[in-house]
Amino acid sequence: MSDPTTSPYAIAALRRHYEKAAADEAAGEKFYQLMASYDQRDPVVLGYKGAAEAIKARDASLLEKLRYVQAAAHTFEQAVALNPQNAEVRYLRFSVETNLPSFLGMSKHVEEDRQMLIASLLKHPSSGLDAAGFQTIRNYLLKHGKVSAEEAQKLNGVKS
Template structure:
């Protein structure tokens, strides 16, 4: 009886606590190259995706990245389309969320052109550049900034401007 009670209490606590954003972000960074990270990210955020647009965005991103890890072209397209629809829904729910816009920007920047998923690239890039200095979460700020500085969707002039505007982030 006591074991059942302990199991129920611990099980309930685990389900009621959202995953930490640090872990979610780390898995996102690895998911493009590691199928296991993508699967773990999907499993981690799925229970919370209906409650929080940010977790829906990460579930969407994980689905889109899983397309990279499967061989069947129909499965690839299924993952991609599902994720695309979910991400659009998350951003529609919370359009001012810079992290969601970063997710879409980074995915569109890396997606092959033949998929035709570049329609928000410039708009998201401009939004992110404009709002980045307002982000209070320094880890998120550094993550986005690091990506902007290496993204092929950011030209050298923009990189220089970004470095000049955000150089204080790199100082201890």
Template structure:
């Protein structure tokens, strides 16, 4: 295959990836973008929740985003409904983790939600486990299985929120 053919093939594959990502609102790339928007805006949060409420399959990562959408819904809900949404999120995270125990993105989403819940709810029992899992995963980078953007996001979250010891923070800062 000549150089021009390889370039053309690369462009076609890139375009196909972009089109399939945009055509599938449940692609991981699309979900990441929508989750970030939902975290920043009540309107985007409602739209994200509606999308995720319609999801009825069993992909572990998508279920974790569905759980995150429930948590965002709790943030914006009345006091009367907050607990229901948080409990739904907790149940969805349990399903997601059971389907893919070693997925760092699922563990990160669960940690980001549980670490922000009030302790009296009793729904933050995985914070230490997920934190340790994520630190261990990050320390394996670039063999962590996380792409560069996900790695940077998780590392920043752990460091900025004080979820790591000083020794681990120093190790992570060097990566």
């Protein structure tokens, strides 16, 4: 059995990969290659695999984009089905779906995920998220204007 802290699929490592991949095409390709070989059923790791597929779509040729977006949607379905209450999985799907063009009709879970994320963050530290996951999700929602002023005030009042 491998040590989860040194595994290439350790959550902390995947968070760093995702952050880098979101900003850089070469990092996106590296992240995709790492995640393409993942074949287990951990919902959070599957969520990162879905995110890697979505990033691959961003950087793919026009003809390949839809294939990767559909693969990401399928992977997110699997991850959410395995653990519907996992805020990190919902955050990953939310961050992808809010960036998809609306004409694709593939952003069906945005409001559901947004509400679930806010509720989870407001329950922190009893949310099931570690401090880093809490900070990442809260910062994303606040920085990208995904919450109302009232929601932002409440989220800013929660200590990590």
